Amino acid sequence: MTYILLKNCRELLTVEENAKDLIGLKKNTSLLIENERIKKIGTYEDLKKEISLNNFQEIDCSDKVVMPGYVDCHTHLIFGESRVDEYVASFTMTKNEIKNKIARTGIEASIFSTRNATDEELINSSLIKLNRMLKHGTTTVEIKSGYGIDMETEIRLLKLINILKEKSPQTILSTYLGAHYFDTKMGKEKYIDFMINEVMPIIKKEKLAQFCDIWCDEGYYDAEDCYKVLKAGLENNMLPTLHTECYSAIGGAKVAAKLKAANVGHLNYISSEDIKLLKETNVVGVLIPTTDFSVNHKNPFDPKPMLDEGMTIAIATNLNPGNWIEDMNISMILACRNHKMTENEAIRATTFGGAKALKIEKNYGSLEVGKFADIQIRNSDNYKNVVYKFGVNEVEHVIKKGKIIF
DSSP, X not given: OOEEEEEEEEEEEOOOTTOTTSSOEEEEEEXXXXXXXXXXXXXXXXXXXXXXXXXXXXXXXXTOEEEEOEEEOOOOOOOSSOOHHHHHHTTTSOHHHHHHHSSSOHHHHHHHHHHHSOHHHHHHHHHHHHHHHHHTTXXXXXXXXXXXXXXXXXXXXXXXXXXXXXXXXXXXXXXXXXXXXXXXXXXXXXXXXXXXXXXXXXXXXXXXXXXXXEEESTTSBOHHHHHHHHHHHHXXXXXXXXXXXXXXXXXXHHHHHHHTOSEEEEOTTOOHHHHHHHHXXXXXXXXXXXXXXXXXXXXXXXXXXXXXXXXXXXXXXXXXXXXXXXXXXXXXXXXXXXXXXXXXXHHHHHTHHHHHHTTOTTTSSSOOTTSBOOEEEEOOSOGGGGGTSTTXXXXXXXXXXXXXXX
C-alpha cells in the first residue's frame, strides 16, 4: 500500500453530488489517499492512525485549496495547424472579407491541415496541449475526431487519440465526430450512409470511440439527420452526444432527449420545453462560454433556466483551432462574468458536471471515498480565486489516480 495524506486543507472542495452548497466546502480537513483512490476524509489525527509506516507521503495543505481535477468534457484537441490569421482578422473584418483574404477558412481549413499533418506532428502537438491543460488542473479530457471527414483520417485520428491515452497521465475519452461536416463532393445523404455503413463498423470492431457526436445546425445536419446518425452510433456501441441549438432552434435537443444522449453542447437557442425534456431524460447540458466569447455570439447561452429546472450543467473549453482555450479557469471566469453563473455553480460544472456528461461520475469529478484521487492542490487562500484571478495559475500540485504528477 502507498499512502498520501493531504494534511489540514485550508479549504477542501469535495463537490459530492448532494452537496447543499454545490461544492461540499470543508475547512481544516484532511484527506487520505490509498494507492489510486480516496480512502478517508476527516481530521488529521484520525487519518494518521490509518497509515502504514511504509510508503507514506504527507503534504501540508494548511494554506492551500484542495479540489477535484477538472473534467473537460468537450474538446477538439487533435488538429493540424492553427487558424490564428483568420481569428485576428475577425476582429475588424466580415466573414466575406476574410474569405477573400485567406484561401481556406473555418472547418475546411482545419480539415485540409489535419489531413496533411503527420502522425508525429499530431501526437506531439496534442501532448503539448494536454500537458498545459494538466498544469492548469485538468485531469480528464474528452477528445473528438472530426477534422478528417473521410475514412482514412477519421480512423487515423481515433487511433492517435488511443495513443494519447497511453502517453498522457490524464484520463482521455474519445468521440467519433465524423458528422462535424460532410464531404461536399459526396453530398450529405451519401456521406451519412458512408459513416453508418462503412466507418462505424470499423470503430465498433476496433473499439475506437466511446461516443458519437454530430453538428446539428443550419447548413450542416438537421434533427432527422441527427437521429439517424446517432441511433446508428448507439448500434455501434457509441453513446450519443450533440452540438446543437448553437445558432438556431433546430430541434437537436429533442433528439438528445429521445435518444437519452450523454450530453448536448452549446444550447444558445434552447426552449423551456426542451430544458424539461433534457432534465427528465438526464441529459447533461454542456455550456461553452469560451465559444460565445470567441465568436462574439449575438445570443449568449442563459444557464439560469436550466439550473432552475434542475438540469445537470457542465462547462467545457471546446478547445479547437477556432477557439484555442486550454484553461478551464478561463471558462469558469467567462461563465460567471458573462453568463451570470455563481462561483459554486461554475466549479461544480467543471468537475462533477463534466464527469456526469461523460458518464464517469462514479469514479471521477468529486472527492469522495472510493473514487479515484484526481486532485488539484492550489496555492491559494480562497477557492473563489479560481473565478477572480484572471490569467493567474495557482495550481501547485496535481495528483492523478493517487500519483503526484508534479
